[in-house]
Amino acid sequence: MWAEYAAAHPQVAGDEYVVDRFGDSAALSDELLGVVLGGRKRATAELVAEFAARGEPLPRIGAHWVACDGAGRPRLVLRSTDLRIATFDEVDAQFAHDEGEDDRTLESWRREHRRYWERTCAARGAVWSGSDEIVLERFAVVWPPEHADGARPA
DSSP states (O other): OHHHHHHHOGGGTTOOEEEEESSSSHHHHHHHHHHHHTTOOOEEEEEHHHHHHHTOOOOOTTOEEEEEOTTSOEEEEEEEEEEEEEOGGGOOHHHHHHHTOTTOOHHHHHHHHHHHHHHHHHHTTOOOOTTSOEEEEEEEEEESTTTSTTOOOO
16 A cells, blocks of 8 residues: 555655554454544544554654554555644543544543553553653545545545
């Protein structure tokens, strides 16, 4: 998928990119990818400590990532458009809305992300805290053309 995107956009051919998926299970990956494909989800959040645990650098504005489905198949190329570091209590209603999950409220964002991070931290032998730093990332879908933001119906 990256090769197709880079061929169509030669200016990014040498750019680095990551291959990743949303969530911590195949089912959650597929669910969240569906929300992206439906156009509601244009943001995501991940603990800084999770990047460190995987040995990955933090994302940067303009960076690309290939989003895979739960089976690991590449489905979309995303481009980071906005990043900020915050704590749990610093996340605002607009970010929760842009993340597009559940009913898009800050209340549901906090409830579901607390559950998620308690689970993922426990899986790597850590304990989640509301003071943990979170990477709040907004993104655009840039590939394939039929799913890219701003794509016009044929």
